[in-house]
Amino acid sequence: MSHGHAEVITTHEVHHDEHGAHHHHQSFITKYVFSQDHKIIAKQFLITGMIWAIIGGLMSVLFRLQLGYPDQTFPWLEDILGNWAKGGKITPENYYALVTMHGTILVFFVLTGGLSGTFANFLIPLQCGARDMASPMMNMLSYWFFFGGSIVMLSSLFIQTGPFSGGWTAYPPLSALGDASPGSKTGMDLWITAMAMFVVSSLLGGLNYVSTVLNLRTKGMSMTRLPLTIWALFFTAVLGILSFPVLLSGFILLLFDRHGGTSFYLSDIYIAATNQALPNEGGSAILFQHLFWFLGHPEVYIILLPAMGMASEILSVNSRKPIFGYMAMVGSLFAITILAFLVWAHHMFVTGLNPFLGSVFVLLTLLIAVPSAIKVFNWLTTIWKANIKFTPGMLFALGFVSLFISGGLTGIFLGNSTLDIHLHDTYFVIAHFHIVMGVSAFFGMFAGIYHWFPKMYGRYMNNTLAYIHFWVTLIGAYLIFWPMHYEGLAGMPRRYLDYSNWSSFNMFGDLNKFISTVAMIVFAIQLLFVFNFFYSIWKGRKVTTLNPWGATTLEWTTPIHPGHGNWEGEIPEVHRWAYDYSKDGRDFIPQTEPIGPNESKH
Amino acid sequence: MTEAVSTQRKKIHPHKFTLWVGIGSIIMMFAGLTSAYIVKGSMAGFTTMQMPKLFYYSTAVMLISSLTMQWALKSFKERGMQQYRRLLTLTMVLGFTFIAMQIIGFSQLWESGTRLKGSTGAGQFLYVIFGLHAVHVLGGVIALIVMFIKAFSARIRNYNSVPVEVMSTYWHFVDLLWVYLFVFFLFKL
Numbered sequence: 001m002s003h004g005h006a007e008v009i010t011t012h013e014v015h016h017d018e019h020g021a022h023h024h025h026q027s028f029i030t031k032y033v034f035s036q037d038h039k040i041i042a043k044q045f046l047i048t049g050m051i052w053a054i055i056g057g058l059m060s061v062l063f064r065l066q067l068g069y070p071d072q073t074f075p076w077l078e079d080i081l082g083n084w085a086k087g088g089k090i091t092p093e094n095y096y097a098l099v100t101m102h103g104t105i106l107v108f109f110v111l112t113g114g115l116s117g118t119f120a121n122f123l124i125p126l127q128c129g130a131r132d133m134a135s136p137m138m139n140m141l142s143y144w145f146f147f148g149g150s151i152v153m154l155s156s157l158f159i160q161t162g163p164f165s166g167g168w169t170a171y172p173p174l175s176a177l178g179d180a181s182p183g184s185k186t187g188m189d190l191w192i193t194a195m196a197m198f199v200v201s202s203l204l205g206g207l208n209y210v211s212t213v214l215n216l217r218t219k220g221m222s223m224t225r226l227p228l229t230i231w232a233l234f235f236t237a238v239l240g241i242l243s244f245p246v247l248l249s250g251f252i253l254l255l256f257d258r259h260g261g262t263s264f265y266l267s268d269i270y271i272a273a274t275n276q277a278l279p280n281e282g283g284s285a286i287l288f289q290h291l292f293w294f295l296g297h298p299e300v301y302i303i304l305l306p307a308m309g310m311a312s313e314i315l316s317v318n319s320r321k322p323i324f325g326y327m328a329m330v331g332s333l334f335a336i337t338i339l340a341f342l343v344w345a346h347h348m349f350v351t352g353l354n355p356f357l358g359s360v361f362v363l364l365t366l367l368i369a370v371p372s373a374i375k376v377f378n379w380l381t382t383i384w385k386a387n388i389k390f391t392p393g394m395l396f397a398l399g400f401v402s403l404f405i406s407g408g409l410t411g412i413f414l415g416n417s418t419l420d421i422h423l424h425d426t427y428f429v430i431a432h433f434h435i436v437m438g439v440s441a442f443f444g445m446f447a448g449i450y451h452w453f454p455k456m457y458g459r460y461m462n463n464t465l466a467y468i469h470f471w472v473t474l475i476g477a478y479l480i481f482w483p484m485h486y487e488g489l490a491g492m493p494r495r496y497l498d499y500s501n502w503s504s505f506n507m508f509g510d511l512n513k514f515i516s517t518v519a520m521i522v523f524a525i526q527l528l529f530v531f532n533f534f535y536s537i538w539k540g541r542k543v544t545t546l547n548p549w550g551a552t553t554l555e556w557t558t559p560i561h562p563g564h565g566n567w568e569g570e571i572p573e574v575h576r577w578a579y580d581y582s583k584d585g586r587d588f589i590p591q592t593e594p595i596g597p598n599e600s601k602h
Numbered sequence: 603m604t605e606a607v608s609t610q611r612k613k614i615h616p617h618k619f620t621l622w623v624g625i626g627s628i629i630m631m632f633a634g635l636t637s638a639y640i641v642k643g644s645m646a647g648f649t650t651m652q653m654p655k656l657f658y659y660s661t662a663v664m665l666i667s668s669l670t671m672q673w674a675l676k677s678f679k680e681r682g683m684q685q686y687r688r689l690l691t692l693t694m695v696l697g698f699t700f701i702a703m704q705i706i707g708f709s710q711l712w713e714s715g716t717r718l719k720g721s722t723g724a725g726q727f728l729y730v731i732f733g734l735h736a737v738h739v740l741g742g743v744i745a746l747i748v749m750f751i752k753a754f755s756a757r758i759r760n761y762n763s764v765p766v767e768v769m770s771t772y773w774h775f776v777d778l779l780w781v782y783l784f785v786f787f788l789f790k791l
Binding site: 135203207208210212215216243244245267280290 | 634647
């Protein structure tokens with residue numbers, strides 16, 4: 001009953017402006033563990049995401065070790081991995097398990113849960129001017145479903161048959177038949193369970209984000225006065241709400257195929273391992289691919305849009321200039337959201353899709369270049385002739401733009417179904433999506449962490465470590481993924497354990513060693529970031545002013561250590577958009593300042 | 603809480619809004635499943651079967667429960683608490699009846715030879731889609747039980763109509779969803 005009481009208090013305070021922040025005493029458990037404060041939940045998502053990023057990143061180091069040095073053995077690998085690396089060499093099954101889990105972890109648990117979970121929770125109430133989310137209770141559940149899903153996914157690493165190993169896309173029949181591979185047994189059941197919990201978490205979070213943005217904005221905060229971060233996080237939530245349920249229906253059918261003997265995805269299968277012909281008939285794996293990619297493509301924008309929004313905000317703040325083309329930015333986010341639902345089949349050009357249908361998807365895919373180019377143009381014009389303050393957040397935002405351009409251009413190659421006949425499933429694809437949605441989304445995330453760290457913890461992160469982190473990561477990312485374009489153009493396929501018996505790719509032997517070495521250095525530098533993050537929480541330089549970056553948005557009007565409820569006293573009223581920088585001879589004008597009588601129009 | 607919301611701006615209550623967005627999400631899930639059916643149904647070798655007669659009656663039960671729910675909401679708003687409790691109970695019982703009828707319908711289908719195992723057909727889809735719908739009805743019934751306990755609890759006096767409105771919207775939604783799914787299968791079988 002006490003729980004119900006707490007909920008009443010919270011909703012009460014959310015809606016009563018005059019009450020201000022929480023005053024009653026809270027125990028450690030309700031304040032830091034089962035917290036309903038959006039800021040604490042954001043930090044929980046962030047730190048869980050960081051732990052996942054270390055695990056997922058370490059996996060990539062392990063399989064890069066195999067790819068760079070396929071002829072060597074590393075006895076210490078057996079010491080730490082046991083059966084995964086018998087005789088100091090990663091076994092083929094576990095190599096596939098590693099790449100599968102690396103993809104699953106990074107795409108879902110880091111760049112979806114860790115990225116939009118963190119910043120949607122943290123920024124939406126603060127920048128919209130709300131005391132908390134529309135439903136703090138659901139918000140808390142969203143984190144704990146994410147946590148539960150994380151535990152289940154993590155546990156699959158420790159079972160005897162290993163985690164799922166059929167690729168992060170979980171295509172049947174590998175995902176549907178336990179006999180197909182070791183990872184398809186219990187590992188796959190845990191994978192589906194974890195993913196189902198992850199979907200529930202995303203939906204609970206997404207519902208909250210959308211209704212908070214639409215319903216709980218402070219007085220004067222019209223939609224067109226919202227910072228672009230909020231627009232981006234809003235569209236991200238819309239994408240998730242409409243696409244994750246479709247993935248869930250795909251998973252439900254998959255579960256029935258696994259355990260109910262149905263034939264939704266299975267047809268005419270003979271399993272060599274058990275020497276057995278299956279009775280399943282009439283199913284098609286293409287059906288799963290449709291259901292999967294109907295989520296899977298919007299998913300890449302779920303990953304990318306928050307980074308775009310945060311980069312827009314950070315570029316504008318540190319250029320001391322208004323964002324160029326605000327409405328064009330909102331319009332292009334909207335266009336990307338719509339197009340995200342209409343391009344999924346470009347992942348299936350060579351899996352048996354009707355070529356005529358393919359040509360429609362080529363057209364729709366290439367259309368995404370238009371809103372993307374608008375955004376890039378506006379970012380560049382925002383920093384054009386600006387007096388840039390090169391804070392760590394700004395550097396990562398600039399790095400994001402650079403990577404988004406580089407990765408976006410190769411998307412034009414891959415969007416063509418005819419070129420895809422040659423390029424599909426090669427390292428060209430690996431290079432493309434790692435740059436455009438992997439590393440660039442990470443850069444958006446780093447930009448956001450460095451920029452909002454003072455608001456999160458009331459301290460700054462160390463700048464010197466941040467600059468080292470930035471330059472090594474940026475240069476390293478290009479050194480890792482740029483050469484992969486050449487390997488891919490030469491036809492080198494992805495997902496292979498060892499290329500050394502394949503004489504046409506022997507010329508890439510040294511290049512692979514080089515890529516692996518850089519990958520290890522870049523991974524080590526991320527640990528420097530993790531150290532900087534945790535060290536700065538307790539030992540960082542203290543924030544002494546309310547508004548350290550001189551930003552216009554509402555989060556900087558809260559106390560340095562905002563309590564649950566964010567503002568003491570009334571929520572400020574908003575009188576202008578979020579981008580009045582260098583206006584009428586002033587460096588910046590906060591959103592809370594009324595329009596003056598002699599003020600020029602922007 | 604209601605008065606505080608009205609000072610905020612004349613807008614839909616956040617909980618109601620959240621429900622509508624959630625409904626959009628559930629619609630996408632069933633849209634995914636029924637479009638999967640459409641894709642598969644046109645393939646060669648796709649087997650169909652007879653819709654059990656019982657599902658016609660469960661449709662009637664669902665429609666009536668929607669009426670009683672609406673009536674319960676009306677009574678609540680007019681502070682007719684006795685009537686509200688009666689109608690809420692009736693809705694809950696009808697919800698239980700619906701789920702029981704679905705289970706019996708499934709067992710009839712099972713008896714008549716429509717199984718999960720084996721080659722693909724309408725029966726497999728029907729079990730999954732109708733079963734998933736029944737799970738959503740069950741969620742509604744659980745919410746009704748919570749409201750039932752609150753309505754009969756002597757300690758709590760609450761005249762806030764938002765939870766009842768949220769409940770009735772969700773209930774009408776699972777009703778309409780059932781009608782859609784039922785008609786969909788009627789046309790497809």
